[in-house]
Amino acid sequence: MEPPMNSAASASRFLQRWLGADPARAGRLAAMAELSLSSIDFGAALEAEAAALPNGARLPMERAMRRLRNLLICAIIERDLSGRADLDEVVTAMSRFADFAVQSHLAELMAEMTAIHGVPIGAESGRPQQMMVLAMGKHGGGELNVSSDIDLIFVYPEDGDTQAGPGQRALSNHEFFVRLGKKLIAALSEITQDGFTFRVDMALRPNGKSGPLAASLNMVEDYLIVQGREWERYAWVKARAVTGDPEDIAALDAIVRPFVFRRYLDFGVIDAIRTMHAQIRAEVNRQERLHPERSHNVKLGRGGIREIEFLAQVFQLIRGGRDPALRERSTRKTLRLLAERELLPSDTVERLLDAYTFLRNLEHRLQYIEDAQTHTLPVSPEDRLAVARMMGLPDEATLLARLDEQRVFVAVQFDAIFADKAADKGEQAEPAAAFGPSVSDPENSGAIAQQLAGLGFDKPIDAAARLAATWQAPRLQTLPEASRNKLAALVNTALPQIATVVREAGLGSHAATLGRLLDFFEAIARRSAYLSLLTEYPHTLERVIRMINASGWAATFLTQHPILLDELLDDRGNAATEDLPLLAATLAGHLDAAAGDTERQLDILREAHHAQMFRLLALDLAGEFSVERLADHLSALADLIVHEVVQRAWLTIPKRHREVPRFAVIAYGKLGGKELGYVSDLDVIFLYDDDDQDAPGNYAKLAQRFITWMTTHTPAGILFDIDTALRPDGASGMLVSTVGAFERYQRSSAWIWEHQALTRARFCAGDAAIGARFEAIREEVLRQDRSGRERELREEVVKMRKRMHDAHPSLSERFDLKHNDGGMIDIEFIVQYLVLRHSYQHPQLTANKGNIALLRMCGELGLIDPALAQGAADAYRLMRKLQHQVRLQGQDNARVDPALVASHAERVVRLWHACFG
Template sequence: MAEDLVAAGSFFAKALKALHPFESEQGHWFDGRHPQAQFLNAVLSLSPFLRDLFLHNPYYLEPLSNMSLNSRLDRLLAEIAAFDTLPEMTETRLMQQLRLLKREAHGLIALGDLSTVFDGKTTTAYLSRLAEARLGSALRFLLRDLDRAGKVTLPYQDEPERGSGLIILAMGKLGANELNYSSDVDLVVFIDEQVLPAEQVADCVDIYSRLIRRLVRIMQERTVDGYVFRMDLRLRPDPASTPLALPVGAALRYYEARGQNWERAALIKARPVAGDIAAGERFLHELVPYIWRKYLDYAAIADIHSIKRQIHTCKGHGAIAVRGHNIKLGRGGIREIEFFVQTQQLIAGGRFAQLRGRNTVEMLAALCETGWIAAPVADSLRQHYVFLRHVEHRIQMVADEQTHILPEDEDGFLRVAYLTGYTAGEAFTRDMLAALHGVEEHYAALFEHERDLASAGGNLVFTGGENDPETLATLSGLGFTRPADICRIIRSWHSGRTRAMRSREARERLTELTPALLQAFGATVRADDAFMRFDTFLQGLPAGIQLFSLLQSNPALLEQLVLIMSAAPRLAEIIMRKPHVFDSMLAPQGAGALPERAALAGRLRDFVAQAADYEEILDRLRIFAAEQRFLIGVRLLGGAIDGVRAGAAFTVLAEVMLDVCLQAVEAEFARQHGRIAGGRVALLGMGKLGSGELTAGSDLDLILLYDHAADVEMSDGRKPLYAAQYYARLAQRLVAALSAPSGEGVLYEVDLRLRPSGNKGPVAVDFAAFGQYQRHEAWTWEHMALTRARAIAGDTGLQAQLMVEIAQIIGSPRDNSKIADDVRAMRAMIAREKPAHSVWDMKTMAGGLIDLDFIAQYAVLTRKSACKAGASAGEILAGMGRSDLLAAWRLYSDVEQIMRLCLMEVFSPDDMPAGLADLLARSAGEPDVARLQGALARTAAEVRAAFAAMIGTTAAEC
């Protein structure tokens, strides 16, 4: 066939020259020895559409003798954009001119694409600009016509679209500047009521809807000159019952109440292309919370996959083939790449603004840069996407038809192969199969964890009122001792009596997930108890579909959930109240190493920057903190980090949260009360916050310190306050921001009692007064507490001064014997008021954490350790060379972190979950919890002996 086509091409080129023998420098287009002539021969032979186009319009080539292809296309675009300004322009003439210039531009774009002068991005950009120019020109003409008829009043006669309130959003490929060679144009039309006079809104719905009908006729009616493009307006909200031009308010109400994930996916690419562009941008901005959820959105995966399954069902696209395969909608086709990208965008775009772009190739790169997909996946999908779009254009260039199907016949198939640059059909077939299979593999990976009921290895039937005997046997085999109770629970799920299972979709997802749930819970030590806790957890959920979709897509998360239900009631309580905390585990960084402080702070700033007001800032802080605390806890449960690293991670998180929260509180407070000239604020972390040993449930011990210019008495706001009053209220506002409950919970509980004079002293402390108090009035226990103090947020200069002041205070000469007496007295008081009941009271028991802390604090105050303020007991003990005490501190830290993470109530060794006992033993490197208890008792005796040797004993202990 190849020889026949080349010969035909040569014939058509000669015929073209004979029919139109014009004289110009472009004669080489018909000189068979010239590469351009050979290229034209091939194009004319392979594409009937282009052959007819250039046979009847050879002058399309003439301008290319003295200007580049880009220049000619830019000139055509400018001519189209100016049609509406021509005084003699009529609707009939406009239709004709749009079609004629469209035909010329399409012919030239095809030459640029086929000759590889244009790459795929340039080709689709020109096609998109061409469609946009035609649409804008026609719309401006129609708006002027309405204005002349007195139907509307245009505020800007020279710019009829501006201020018209008419919004035309391009969706799909036009919205993304990726339009096909022969493509429908997906548009939605809205009316911004805020732009129009109130009395015109109702009339404009009818007027603008009729205008859109005229626009559709101008664009897609076939005349002797062809058509411009087909318009599809069915992506608007509820197209069967809404007008063509829908008021923005009605659209927003629809999206908020009834919008679906497929509509969110479609709106990703939405772009104002005609009409009132500024109003269109405002409308899209209002849609941001609807499109981009602040929680990671894994239910979107299943919804998008459902759409894809419907495409396969309705269109009949079965297994991958080449001939007859739909390279857009078929398996491994362009739509799967687009769905792959859009799914990831919907999931994470609420958190990562860089994932909100419209262009498919650019978003593949962004997904790679943010860690959502691996570089090989991004590169593979990009290459396949470029290749398939390349082929798609050539399929459409053959006859200017909107088709995406590779021809089945030999001649048709080879036409496409040759237009794509291949010299043999076999090579084209090979590369096409590689692309389709490659795309299908990556797309399928999104859904590889879907399961069916057969996967549990036996009967699992939960319908009807009676238990199926084979199902009971299957459950017993899985590890459940009360299979009848398990059947009863699962039947209750299917009944929809629980809120989380009331929707059909939720019940379907949970049905698919049930075998995996039963296998995972059956493998635990007390499978029935753990499964029943999970049922209790489900009963507390307001809705289930998001969680079930999330678990279905992530088996590792299911394993973590089972571990939590079997071992960690405290974490179970957290996820019962806030299922979205799972989001943190599913982000690319979730399973990796703990983030560095700078990276964590950057993520928080990006997340908070999207807040609309102060209250939303606080809610976003609560969401972020809950997710990150949960993430640290899961790493601790899984053994990825030990207790010491967990303490450091909880502390870094608290510091980052405090820094951003303080800034937000100061800014909000200043809106009403202004600022104090020269004023500076710093937060001093005390206790475990200062020493970097926070646990999952720790309060924050804080002192807020301030100073300001000496000659300033009041703030400069519209409601000025005296300086002391200003900072006291600022401190109260900060405490409220941190500890006030909201729908997102509490950020942190705060304790200010370690400030000078405790509860009797001011809540905000003047820096100079703080130094005076600590030097002249503070008790020994306050200096002991000061050894753990560390400036953690606020003005960096004041923080530095504060740490210098604390270092001088701690380093002041002291009577070591008096310090020892005071430490012993304080330890004796704690023993009386908070006696330990067992070795599991690791903090207060004799030889426990308090003893280690006191040893470390005594060493710092008596200069037996050179550690600075803010060091942990472990750092101080290591600096003293006490490896025995350091080992004790590590043991206590590991066990305490897990206990604080898992338990909400007082620990009872006789009633701990089996999973928790295993976790505790593992954390200490012991084979079982009984051996761990013995190790704790031995360690406590060693620590108490070290305390007595260094500091002495009380009379009661002698």
């Protein structure tokens, strides 16, 4: 922006009148305007105003405060129009002064009231009571206008009575604080010969103008729970206590927070804000029709300041319950957070911030002319030219062009979020509704089946019957009518999409996909926010259909955790899929924010794990991952969760003897081999190395809490099932072991099968020094020379394999990928045998590189036939892929047509005979 083209005095008639009334004011103005507004000591400045009378008399606070206010406004005008103050300095100074004025007047008035009536005392607590003055709107957000009123709410902690002494008249606490509130309003807003300090608006209090002027905490809680409306959630986002006892303020916050910020993703707020915005726009349009000269409303008009505020706050109301950082009161800070959270593109946020700055600066310049609370361009051409030049622009035409440019951009962004998706369909012809009240009518069943057949459904009669059954389900019949209508619209929109998805994918079944979708809808039907999300973002519904068509397991997972719908809104999470440090930092930050609230931390861990797993699932279904790469990601994610659970669970041990535990989690099985799947258990053992007398008990508690944190069912589900059977002495052994005891056990007592398990073990999380010792023990055990006991080794491995085979007899003609002869367990046992047999000569075999790499290595070393090694490796890769595909379809037992794997299984059997005879 170019520097202003004229002086402050010539642009502001208010400033001219103020200076003209007393020439001596010029010096005081110059002195204040030389200072950064953020450095003003309002207490000292008020004292200077109060003592300014030449005869030594003092002005009462009300007059001194008004004079200070006028001086501050003029200093702001001077600094702003001379380019010495930016928007942040201006709005921060005004917000600080409003706080100061409220606090100063309230303190004086409270002293006067208690002198007459005594101190108000809480009936329950017996504590003296203080009034909480809540700043709302731009004042609450620290972004107050120069000529704005202030929106306040008065709250007191408890009902009771004042403790009246001799000569004092007792009042109820309610009456006391109502009177105090009235006096405060008068002190701030009554017009005297010095003007006013602030106009005060109390319309945002519970029950508005018809409600009591001051409300107790209990009254506020009852009101918000029973009567609180959606637009009030928007207003209370910015509520900030300017006065009050910290304990009482915390109690109020505990009441307000769950009302404003829902614990689930609340997309229903979009429609509520859309409705409120439409009402505001209708009133602005009416006023502009009645008064054409009141055009270009920079606050409430199309693309104005209010639309930017709505854009910022809709994300706060949707997500603030899960992300405390988004509870920020400032519009500008919130916009920057939206860029950081990748909820809006960074370039869009920068343009919105530019528009906000331009519009707020323009709004101030409109108000500088007469110190009037106006948001529209002035009528006279002279004043419009003055405003243009205050904006650093040459003329009115340039100003209007810049204004239109900013408002058009804001309006486009606003519409992208708030445009009514149903209305957008407008002229499009809708197909006849197949889902709704008429679906239950037997006379309509044939027509609905015919309609589904026309869409391409393979079993239209079955699909029609399923639609009817779902509509008649008790869960849907007891829904509010609005939710039923929204659900019916979603299903009717989904039906042609199902036909398209099945046709384009070339897999799946219309009936199966419809059934999964209806199961999902039944699960979320009572959460209108989820229905709103799918309505507001139609592309998300299509993504849901594609995902559940491709995977029955995905459908079940999404039905169990519908909060993951958020992950389908866009692709913002996909780029960060492999950025585990970022995920770790974000997760740690959220857990830190919930310190002391174990229940919330459990949910945070589950939500983060499920969200990341769901991102991986989306990429997996899109063909972005091989089975091996997916397993690497899932294993790394599990490592991260294990690490955080150890750290957080330790902090819940009340008598922990050290701040950082000398404790480690060792992973076995699929996690140890980095071959984790979507629903794999975690096989782990716990080691510690600590001589403190409290160590055994505390680490046993830590292990137990680790298991509890992982396995407890919360509203967000569970993390992992935990299996500790591989610890020394199995189920009869101690839950935690010292490193020394583990080493002795592995050297002298462990069974061959336990050494087999050790081939896939690794340090997972905890104390790195213990991890290094474990790895050294593992290397030593695996590299033992077993050449003299080769026969015994073979026999033990074969014996263990037979036990597993007998425990899982083949009762089907289909091939069990895991347990049948030539299956995956045969391959894993072969590799484990080869590692135990040959590691003393070939130490590289102890590397935990996975079965495929180890088979190839054994072939290259000449330990087995290279062709058989390659054949077994190929078989293992194929079987893991098939197992993964079967699991994605929701089948627990990985069985396939034998013809798919016959040649591969034959190669595995040949390698087995080569190794074991």
